[in-house]
Amino acid sequence: MKPQRLSLIAAAALLGACVLPQKEAPRTQAIDTQQLGLAGAAFSAAPEAWWQSFGDAQLDALIAEALAHNPSLDEALARMRGAQAQSQAAAAGGKPRYALDGSVQRQRLSENYIYPPAASGFNPHGGGTYWFADLGLNLNWDLDFWGRQADLLRQARGEQQAVVLDHEAARLALAGAIAQAYVDLHRAYGLIDIATQSLTQRQTQLQLSQQRLQAGLDNALQLQNAQAQLAQAQVQLQQAQTARELAVHRLAALSGHGADAYAQLKRPQLKLDAALPLPEQLPIDLLAHRPDVLAARARVDAAGAGRDAARAAFYPDVSLKIFAGYQSVGLDQLLQAASAGYGAGPGLHLPLFDSQRLRADYRGATAQLDLVVAQYNQTVLDAVRDVADQLSQVSSLEQQLAQQQNRVQAAQRAQQLAQQRYGAGLGSRLPVLDLQLQTLGAQRELLDSSCQLITSRVSLLLMLGGSFHSDTQQAAVSGTPRS
Known part of the structure; x- marks a missing residue:
């Protein structure tokens, strides 16, 4: 057989054995962010150490220590170093060896x-x-004729950006968790004060009921009621003390410590009127300030690059x-x-006679792209809903706080009037004690409302991205990430 004929037969065999990529388009499309109703003014990120606006040195020290030594951040940092190594390995694949x-x-x-x-x-x-x-x-x-090495490099860098953003989200969440736990500790101390005063009032009320029963002015029903109210006050004090202990345990764990730190945590000295930069509407640039949204978007880009690399694998x-x-x-x-x-x-x-594996890889890469796009869409919708919910919660709590303040003031005025009547001999002491207990109950609800408002404002700040800047993750990708 002539050499020319052998060459033609060999070429035909090679072409017949080659594998061509199938036509399989992604089934999930990224959400159109222009149709999310983000119409509020642009949001300026909070200061780098936004928690310092509470004016509590102990809180500042706890967050600083947690950001330096918390195990969850160490895990995120290890993942980030691993992603950087993978990106460097992908970049080396396109260079001469x-x-x-x-x-x-x-x-x-x-x-x-x-x-x-x-x-x-x-x-x-x-x-x-x-x-x-x-x-x-x-x-x-x-020689990367079909761009496969470039696609793999884009995929590795996209994954690296996502991991860096995960690290930023973890830092933000950790600072917020400590601030919220610190507010819980502040609330627990306030509840202990109120419960202690209530217990003292209930004890006095019980003594008066016993005296009135002995004098024939009351029956046993009033005495039993006073005893029940005293027991309830004791339970409330115990609950407040337990809440304080749990808040201390939580703060110690978040800051990377164990039981050795419990005794070192003192009573908070929070400025409850701390100024936190918060919008009144959904900001138009909300998604640009959320590291979790940007991480999901980076994973979409990485999955798209992985799909392109799987397609390029069909070529020589x-x-x-x-x-x-x-x-x-x-x-x-x-x-x-x-x-x-x-x-x-x-x-x-x-690639000869390798259609099953290559096509399976390509279908898998396409399915992975659909998966991360769906996750991105869900992350975007969750972000918009969470911020909208929290804006409504903050607005409602501000109104409730104003009403609670009015209630406390009214209860205090009523208590003063009852005290004046008792001092003038126009009434007994029991109404004074009842009004004092009502005032303490109003103060308890005011404390709850004020702490809920602080916690909600911190939550809203976290949902808006806190102090995160998009250039932070770019610096971390190109250089050394902050720990």
Whole structure:
């Protein structure tokens, strides 16, 4: 058979064996952020240490220590370093690879191979035992004609950006969790004060009921009621003390400490009117300030690059290989000029009869893209809903707080009037005690409302991205991330 005909048959066989990518478009589309109703004024990120506006040095120290030593942040930082290593490995895949290779071995040469035996009169190596040595510099460069290496690099960098943003989200969530736990500790101390006063009033009320019963002015029903109210006051005090202990435990754990830190946490000295920068409507640039949304978007870009790389895998890989070095039979001749050798040429890798694996990889990459797009869409919708809910919650709590303040003032005025009537001999002491207890109850609800408002404002600040800036993650991707 003629060589030309053999070449045509071989070419036809190669083309028939080649695998072509199937037409499989993604089924999920990213949500159109222009249709989310974000029409409020642009939001300016909070200051870097926004919690300092509460004016409590102990809170500042707790958050600073937590950001430096919390195990959850250490885990996020380890993931970030791993993503950076993967990105560097992907970048190295598109560059020439150099290697200095050398070997030495003792070998007996066959008399029936490429080396003739001594009896043949030619180079008398066959049948002998010799040292073989080679030393050379090798270069291997994959020529990325179809962009597969570039796609893999884009995928690795997208994953790295997502992990960096996860780290920023973890920092933000940790600072917010400590601030909210600190507010809980403040509330617990306030409840202990109120419960202690209530317990004192209930004890006094019980004593008066006993005296009135002995004097025949009351019956046993009033005494039993006073005893029940005293028991309830004791329960409320115990509950407040337990809430304080739990808040202390939570703060110690968040700051990276154990039971050794419990006794060191003192009563908070919070400024309840701390000014936190918060909008009144959904800001138009909400999504740009949320690290979780940006991380989800980065994973969409990474998945898209992975799908492109899976498609490029269907095409041939072309590489350039170069060798230059020394080869010799016998160690004494290895570095002589006559032992030098070199070579260069292209290499070709053509995927043949591999349709099942390549198509499965491509379908898997497309499914992964659909998955991360769906996750991105859900993250965006959750972000808009959460901020809208929290804006409504803050507005409602502000109104409730104003009403609670009015209630406390009214209860205090009523208590003063009852005290004046008792001082003038126009009434008994029991109404005064009842009004004092009502005032304490109003103060308890006012404390709850004020702490809920602070917690909701902190939550809203976190949902708006806190002090996160988009250039922070860019610096972390290109340089050393902050710990």
